[in-house]
Amino acid sequence: MPETLTPSATVAFLRSPRAIRERCRALLELGLAGRLAHFQVDMSRLPGVADFVLDVTRESYPSLDIPVHSRWGHFDVGGVRRNAQLEARLAALPHAERARAKLDLVITSVLLDAGSGPSWKYVEPGGGTYARSEGLAVASFHMFLSGAFSSDPKQPLQADAEGLRRLSLEALARGFQVTADNPLAGLEGRLALLQGLGRVLPRPGALYDLLAARGARVTATEVLSQVLESLGPIWPGRVTLDGVNLGDVWPHSALGAGDHPDSLVPFHKLSQWLTYSLLEPLEEGGLRVTALDALTGLPEYRNGGLFVDAGVLVPREARLLQEAFAPGAEPIVEWRALTVALLDEVGKSVRERLGMTAEQLPLAKVLQGGTWSAGRKIAAQKRPGGPPPIRIESDGTVF
Structure with missing residues (x-):
């Protein structure tokens, strides 16, 4: 990034998928040269990862008719057709209002989706028991x-500013069945995000109107840009630049001095996960979203854990597999950056094996097929209960 960029231009750059890829790729190049402090990179293991991802993908999607990696699939976990239940209740509404209602649901659900911790679970009334991301999805759906x-x-089927601002910790704990015996990591952080959401938008579904004002076609990058601009102020305790809260952006000393923008590595994990999850309701509302592959892979513990468990990323110190780290700790920043860059490589390899183009199999479908499930599967093979190989102290706002 040229040093002549103004602060506002630097903020715009750090909010772009291009910046995510460039900074993460720069750390991968340093890793390949053996110049990173926390991980070695063994690219000889990458073909095996691509084979494993393809095997997992074929198990779940034999016809390779793969949906985009989004929150909507989690709502139907356990074979329960919850999405159809929602559709039936929204059927009488105009298309635009259905889109707004679905955005209200999916935005609140994604913001509640940070890591749950190893022991939390949700028992669906009259149904099954679910944990981790699927459990969070079902709880937020209800x-x-x-x-x-x-x-x-x-008007119960909406989220609005007043309702979100008034939400109490007790109500959120009750909705997620949190007790002393069923603790949920980062409950206060999740509440802060929802209350913050109520301060920045009249309702989450207002994103539909902001995007529709751009025209009937929007790029995925434009959707992400709107998400980052609208939701930026809700992220707590983050790096700021020119008075702007950057969100999921963290320094790494290998790229520059800690007080210089060159050191900053953007990820925007929840915002990109949210962007992927907005596509379906936006299109139902009449907006066509293009250039999906401009977005990056998601640097969370399933995708990142896949590369550690498969031996592509080798921790230089045993403590990385033994201690728990805050999201901003440099080993975690390094792990996440390498994950983003390696997901691009896996995507290329999977497409080559299938003879498909990026348009036919965008990265969002490789993730769904895919890397996230492969990360979960290999974790279950290696550790009882399937926790990730590296532990993060979740504050409910990042992972």
């Missing part, structure tokens, strides 16, 4: 349907 995020009892 909270939404019950009107927990709406200030208007006559």
Whole structure:
């Protein structure tokens, strides 16, 4: 990044998928040269990862009809057709209002999706028991349907500013069945995000109107840009530049001095996960989203754990597999950056094996097929209960 960029231009750059890829790729290049402090990179193991990802993909999607990696698939976990239940309740609404309602649901659900911790679970009334991301999805789905995020009892199927700002820790804990015996990591952080959301938008579904104002076609990068601009102020305790909260952006000493923008590595994991999850309702509302592959892979513990467990990323110190780290700790920043860059490489390898183009199999489908499930599967093979190989102290706002 040229040093002549103004602060505002630097902020815009750090909010772009191009910046994510460039900074993460720069750290991968340093890793390949053996110049990183925390991980060695063994690219000889990468073909095996691509083979494993393809095997997992074929198990789940034999016809290779793979959806985009988004929150919507989690809502139907356990073979329960919850999405159809939602569709039935929204059927009488115009397309645009259905899109707004679905954005209300999926935005609140994604913001509640940071790592749950190893022992939390959700027991669905009259149904199954779910943990981790799927459990968080089902819990947030039922909270939404019950009107927990709406200030208007006559309009329960929405989230609005007043309803989100008034949400209490007790109500959130009750909705997620949190008790002393069923603790959920980062509950306060999750509440802060939802309350913050209520301060920046009249309702989450207002993103539909902001994007529709751009025209009937928007790029995935434009969607991400709008998400980052609209939701930027809600992220707590983050790096700021020119008075702007950068969100999921962290320094790494290998790229520059800690007080210089060159050291900053952007990820925007939850914002990109959210962007992927907005595509379906936006298109239902009449907006066509293009250039999906501009977005990057998601640097979270399933994708990142895949590369550690498969031996592509080798920790230089045993403590990386023994201690728990804060999201901003440099080993975690390094791990996440290498994960983003390696996901691009896996995507290329999987497409080559299938003879498909990036348009036919964008990275979002490789993730879904894919790397996330492969990370979970190999973790279950290696450790009882399937926790990730590296532990993060979740504050409920990053992973």
